Amino acid sequence: MAEQFPLRLVSSYMLADAVRHLVFERADGQAFAFAPGQFIQVHFHYADGKPTKRSYSVATVGAGDATPVSRIEIAVSYVEGGAATALLGGLQEGETITASGPYGRFCLFDNDANRRYLLVGTGTGITPYRAMLPQLRQVIAARGCEVNLIFGARNEQELLYDADFTAFEREVPGFRYYACLSRVPRAQPRAQDRQGHVQALIRELAPDPAGDIAYLCGNPNMVDEAFTLLKEAGLPVPHIRREKYISSK
Incomplete structure (x- = not known):
């Protein structure tokens, strides 16, 4: 199982009527290394206590490689009645969530030679x-x-x-x-x-x-x-x- 870590909400703003941009930092003080195109998973529980998770691509504009970044940015679409919407839609600055990652291979490949x-x-x-x-x-x-x-x-x-x-x-x-x-x-x-x-x-x-x-x-x-x-x-x-x-x- 991938390591889980706490994320603290630093700031946020609405990108569209039903899409929120959220900026986090790791509450454990660690930096975050990712390849552009990868995603994180947010872990939480349904109201009945059953664990679940949602995946969000990292939107952070970094150095263009795997150099660690201090902020983790994501965009969240609001889904009516959605459990993740209830969690992330109401999250206030300073509050924390649990995440893991990065995951995925939706990235540019070093050996690409296309035009x-x-x-x-x-x-x-x-x-x-x-x-x-x-x-x-x-x-x-x-x-x-x-x-x-x-x-x-x-x-x-x-x-x-x-x-x-x-x-x-x-x-x-x-x-x-x-x-x-x-x-x-x-x-x-x-x-x-x-x-x-x-x-x-x-x-x-x-x-x-x-x-x-x-x-x-x-x-x-x-x-x-x-x-x-x-x-x-x-x-x-x-x-x-x-x-x-x-x-x-």
Whole structure:
């Protein structure tokens, strides 16, 4: 069993109407080392005392490698009647929870030699890509590859970390940020916005079996449909890396 450790809430803010960004530090004074793309598990109990846990990708923007960080940031979607929502939705600054990790291999690989990354996310599935930004800066500079970040949301208010991705696009040539809005367009549309779902934009970007590696994170239906689309375009299965986000009560 992985080591468990206490996390103390330092600060928080609402990213959207039903998504809260939380910033923790380890209450035991230890630093936290993770690879961008990994997640932690939050451990707690149901009202009947039965133990359970929920997984959350680390959103912390660190140094771009496994250098320990002092803060652990996550994004939490509120689920009506959800046990984790009751715990994390009402958590106050200074209060503690129990966590473990990091876990997962939804990370950039050191031996990747591709010409382009297609990073696709919906909802809080965009979170691991925020943590990857410093690493992506290094990869673009070192290998000259292109990165297309594709974010699917219903409206502008649900584009989590939009300012972070927009600023990064201005700073880093080779990084392009696309927003696919399925219901309501931005009040001030941008050139790389699209109306509709991420699958249509994936087709527009013409996946290249010889040069692309794709990451898919978020809604299970999106992940499955995009995986099929990319596989039909000829991408090798090892070059389509997936992580599904399933809402649990």
